[in-house]
Amino acid sequence: MGLRHAVLAALCDEEYSGYQLAKAFDVGVANFWSASPQQLYSELTRLEQAGLISGREVVQLDRPNKRVFTVTPAGLEELAKFAAADSKPLSFRDDLLVKIQVIDQLDPEPVIAQLEERAAEASAKLELFGQILLRLRGDLDEQTFLRRGEQIGPYLTCLGGIRFQQVVRDWSTTTAEVLRQRRGTS
Amino acid sequence: MGLRHAVLAALCDEEYSGYQLAKAFDVGVANFWSASPQQLYSELTRLEQAGLISGREVVQLDRPNKRVFTVTPAGLEELAKFAAADSKPLSFRDDLLVKIQVIDQLDPEPVIAQLEERAAEASAKLELFGQILLRLRGDLDEQTFLRRGEQIGPYLTCLGGIRFQQVVRDWSTTTAEVLRQRRGTS
DNA sequence: CATGACTAGTCAATTTCTTGGGTAGGGAAC
DNA sequence: GTTCCCTACCCAAGAAATTGACTAGTCATG
Numbered sequence A, B: 001m002g003l004r005h006a007v008l009a010a011l012c013d014e015e016y017s018g019y020q021l022a023k024a025f026d027v028g029v030a031n032f033w034s035a036s037p038q039q040l041y042s043e044l045t046r047l048e049q050a051g052l053i054s055g056r057e058v059v060q061l062d063r064p065n066k067r068v069f070t071v072t073p074a075g076l077e078e079l080a081k082f083a084a085a086d087s088k089p090l091s092f093r094d095d096l097l098v099k100i101q102v103i104d105q106l107d108p109e110p111v112i113a114q115l116e117e118r119a120a121e122a123s124a125k126l127e128l129f130g131q132i133l134l135r136l137r138g139d140l141d142e143q144t145f146l147r148r149g150e151q152i153g154p155y156l157t158c159l160g161g162i163r164f165q166q167v168v169r170d171w172s173t174t175t176a177e178v179l180r181q182r183r184g185t186s
Numbered sequence C: 001c002a003t004g005a006c007t008a009g010t011c012a013a014t015t016t017c018t019t020g021g022g023t024a025g026g027g028a029a030c
Numbered sequence D: 001g002t003t004c005c006c007t008a009c010c011c012a013a014g015a016a017a018t019t020g021a022c023t024a025g026t027c028a029t030g
Helices: A002-013 A018-027 A037-049 A073-084 A095-101 A108-137 A142-148 A153-185 B002-013 B018-027 B037-049 B073-084 B095-101 B108-137 B142-148 B153-185
Strands: A053-058 A066-071 B053-058 B066-071
Touching: A002 A018, A002 A037, A002 A053, A002 A066, A002 A073, A002 B095, A018 A037, A018 A066, A037 A053, A037 A066, A066 A073, A073 B095, A073 B108, A095 A108, A095 B002, A095 B073, A095 B153, A108 A142, A108 A153, A108 B073, A142 A153, A142 B153, A153 B095, A153 B142, A153 B153, B002 B018, B002 B037, B002 B053, B002 B066, B002 B073, B018 B037, B018 B066, B037 B053, B037 B066, B066 B073, B095 B108, B108 B142, B108 B153, B142 B153
Parallel strands: none
Antiparallel strands: A053 A066, B053 B066
């Protein structure tokens, strides 16, 4: 039931079609979850059948029509119940960390390349998230916005995403450097 | 096939029984992956059938006997292939972030409590990871160990785990504070 | 000497996720 | 004018993960 609530949360912000949601969740721009398009389409169908969201056809002239979804009062209630319940412990899963764990038994070259690639991705996300922050808080400064702004939820998650990506970038960079240095000396 | 390689990586470090692995993966002490006991037992069976690990019965007098597993040469090869291949992009999933995303529409109280709980968990892990670091590097200082130590893989992943948990702790704390302040003024 | 807690492991049902397709119309590139 | 990419959505098979059991022996607590 994880995706269910993530989708509801995303739709709280604004209307989305399945395709638009897929874009957001795919890149992880919705920096609190990630999912494949197929998962999203089927989840949207189930949510609509459960009456937690409702769809609306939008006619488009220059491209195929789409259905956009909004959260119903029942959906909001579901979210409220979800928020009040305990969160499941944060569990972490990452291929690249697994590779680093056993790096001493392996050829480090390809892993170094992957670390650098990841650092670059993290930089790109940092840029993107920075822009989103600016857009969200408008012309207020952060302190003021957080105290008196109207919609601080997305801002707070974005702040978390930024801190996380900073760690990813920095750790990847320094780890790659450590491995590169050892390559030279061994 | 994610768990498969995570288990192989864990067994590279030292022999483990299913139960011991479960403990490590459950807490996420193996700070690069997490999995339930059932998953681990079935994965171990499959890995043994595939010849990537081999089991050995250990007779214990004061408690039930156990089977401990080691990685075979074929298993190491599998890991090497895995490390050389591209990593799948890091995908993030967290209940608590979802709740924060829609916090403006919800009662913040229970979420604040959850943030504080998570901060406490992160602190505990930081303590634990710090001890692991010390144990891993022995009496060398970090610089020297990273340059000339023999087994730096687990150390590097642990460093990553620490940075990550720091972000979790700090973000949770400041976010809880922001929400608490707004509660007062609204 | 019963109760609960810990070690050690297994089975089965269900849900969730991933993978790899397929349909269909529009616009741009070459 | 054909090939490619983008929007928009759907289906189904199979892999992986979660959930909730259940067996069985040891040890400590009261």
